[in-house]
Amino acid sequence: MSKVRKVIQLHCQGKSKLFISKYLSLSRNTVKKYIALYQMLNLSAEAIKQKSDVELEELFVSNKEPELSPKMKKLYAFFPYMERELKKVGVTKLSMWQEYIAKHPDGFKSSQFCEYYKRWGKKVNPVMHMTHKAGDKMFVDYAGKTLEVVDHETGEVKKVQFFVAILGASQYTYAESSPSQKKEDFIASIENALHYFGGVPAAIVPDNLRSAVTKCSRYEPTINETLQDFAEHYETTILPARAYKPRDKSLAEGAVKILYQRIYPIIKEEEFTSIESLNRRIWELLKEHNNKKLTGRPYSRYQSFKEDEQEKLSPLPLTRFEVKQQSFATVMMNGHVLLSKDKHYYSVPFQYIRKKVKLLFTSSTVEIYHKYNRIASHRRNMKPYHYTTEKEHLASTHQFITDWTPQRFIDWAASIDPSVEELICRILEQKQHPEQAYKSCMGVLSFVKKVGKERLTNACKRALEYDISNYRIIQKILENGLDSIEEEHDPSEQMLPEHQNIRGKHYYN
Template identity: 30%
Template sequence: MPDMDFKKALRLIVMEDLSNVAIGRVCDIHRTTVGKYRSKLRNRPLSLAEIDELTVDALRDLLDLKRELLPTTWTEPDWDLMARRMSSEKGMVMTVLHNEYARQSEVPMSYTRFCRKLKAHLKKRGPIMRQVRIAGEEAFVDFSGKRPELTDPETGKKRHVELFIGALGHSRLIFATAVPDQSAQSWIKAHVAMFDYFGGTPKYIVPDNLKAAVIHPRSHARGQVLNAAFDRAMQHYGVTPLPARVGNPQDKGLVEQSVLHVKRWITLPLSRQTFHSIPEINRAIGIELDRINDKPMRRLGGRSRRQIFEEEERSRLRALPHRPFRNLQHIRSVRVPEDYHVEYRGNFYSVPHELIGKTVDLFEDQEVVSLFHVRRRVAIHPQLQGVGKVSTLRHHQPDNHRFHGDHRHRYFNTWGRYQAKPIDRYLRLHLAVWKNPNATDKCARKLAELVDHHGEEIVVQAADWVLTHCPDAPHIRRIERLIAQPARIETPVKADGTEDPSANHKNIRGASYYGRTDT
């Protein structure tokens, strides 16, 4: 050790203010060496004045401290190779490198000296390019290697789920969510959730080359081929995928840092908790995620990721589309018939009439049916339940068909308003119960015929009777039967709403017929 540090250590020991550990830190020597010096000074006490006056050699002779004969040279390892292995080999630590070096060297340096020199070499490596990330330009996405666990509440069996992580390039705002697996459906669902979290979309997405995103990477002989479902999702949001190059981890270094942050501050703390469902674990992830994004960063003047995002990047993101992306399954390609309605599962869905004779692709999920022509969505319908139903959008119809539809709609709407109140109320009830404008239109026309043939009064009485006694089943046939048999309008009904045919039957004889009276 340097002469000045030796004298400094002796002076601190004599002053008796610091422990061996503290003196060792100040003088850059081991605490056991300080303990040895302290023991020598107990046997041969010295004053501070004597320590200052005597030379180092005289002090060593006086305290019987022989100068250590340490080798002046060691077998130096290849520091460039050591630095490359530290940065490229996953899980590599200095202990492993020192053990390998010590076995191959005649005069190896100590582990402490090895670590100190390797750290110094890592600091003085060649210049590293600092990437300038433009606000709103790109986001980096990947799955985490450290996966959360779910526990079955009934069996107690545990299973892993995947953890999706994304980060914006400029603000470094982090998003994380758990999904069941690494399938394309889960991958797309995670992106949709990420865009909702950001409140907008970046210009580019930089994923790794997993199968949910890339079928063939750039290095493949056929060129890069993206996963079709993922490509459709990104087209829906106006985002261009730019997968990282194979074997070039620097292309997605930012998301690797984000994965490390999530592992340290989310995955490891949550591993001590028990979760039974993905929504439950995502609620816990959301709480920890807010803490990461709101945490001040020293290197950025104490500003947090969220603060930088709100001030500099949110306004640069593109607006979300009006409808979120649905991961549709391709059913088949079909030629549009002359009635411009495509059949699926026994129901019919309209497309623009200009596509008659052309081929469209039919996609569906649990809620909607979508039709595409040349990779462009041309129609979207709520999926109909049952068989034989039709979903027609007015802007898909030619003008003459649209006029016909409007005329039919106006007929049962306006005609009923000019009739007596029971007829108008009956038509409104018919539409509310059956929810079929076509059927209500036919009903209105039939009522108009009945009014012309039998007069308005009997039709009004029949409609009023149906409104009173059968509001849950306003069939037009019931009104026709009542008009054909007017006496039935006065017929009582049973508790369940059905007519009691025995009440006014001609063969029924009451007490008056037999001359009896109640007593």
């Protein structure tokens, strides 16, 4: 105990910790420990001198926590409230000291107040090193250890990933199992976390995995294009953690370590046949985790989230994000472009014929861009070799063709004569697809302007008599004037006169 007394004596004389350490042959950490305990006890050097070695050993060497003075108890009781308040935008240590000194006029001055808060923070949470503002950041990460799902039919064991997201200020945590760390699964997990929290933070902090960052850089990392689109949809920012700087995402890594202790041991003893059933179990245990009180604090993660952070999150958008895929193509002469994945054609304004365009498509929509400008948007249709066309996209001559339908030609023919209608119906029925007969129908009906309704009607009647239905027969009948010749009896229908040269049916018996 003589060295303890000497440490305190030299400290009161203004000697540095380094000098005391060398002079007394003690480690600097031991010197720091004795000085910190002396300051925490709030005793004078004279009071320390008067205490016996047994009393000093109890204060400085035993593992028992020294009994705090009433002044220190009030200070320590204020710190948990102060910690939560500092997470609010605009709140500083100085403003908190002013609030403290207003409640306790005999309290510590600002410098001592800040020093004691720093020590309290290290004691309660040794890795505490920065204060996160409410609603500011959400940290995301994958656990190093995977989980397992057993196929019910084959018994095959599949490895699945364990995703964790944590809000910086309240430490409110979300976790789920995910099929992989691929871009689509990574974004889906982040989106599920945002909906679990019920809002969007100002920034999302991921690790430098390929699904988030395509090119690492200490100053300007290149964000994955799809993740960037996701951030724009949710009106937030992606702030990747620096490579080889684990403290940038220490909250996420700390959350993973805690979940290793509270979730993994329980899940490992159970068997799951699907990711859905595994996630339901994870969420049950996660609820218990979020409702447990934080170490050294009188509140839980859930309470802190509800009271301090939830209202600071931005509202969720009305629709969920859909991952966009891209494809490149050249607009064809018919004003359509091919989406190669579905082998389906979509129209674009005819001015872009022969231009190279980019197609961005989701499960429900197809957007077409030319030089960063969107020129067309369609509902996605996955029928191969079919066309999706907007009439406004086509040139005037092409727009007329889009109005061709079987019923349009039938109605047009019926307005001329029933025989014309019957001929048009036969033409449409002869072709495998109605569009193949459109030009023939158009050609037949266009004869109205050249020869009039009466001649066209007679020509159709004559064609029907010969049981021939096409454009060419009508053209020949009209060119040769056969529509005006009176109907003749079919020679095959005339009865032959009786004469001796007719053998009769009995001849062949």
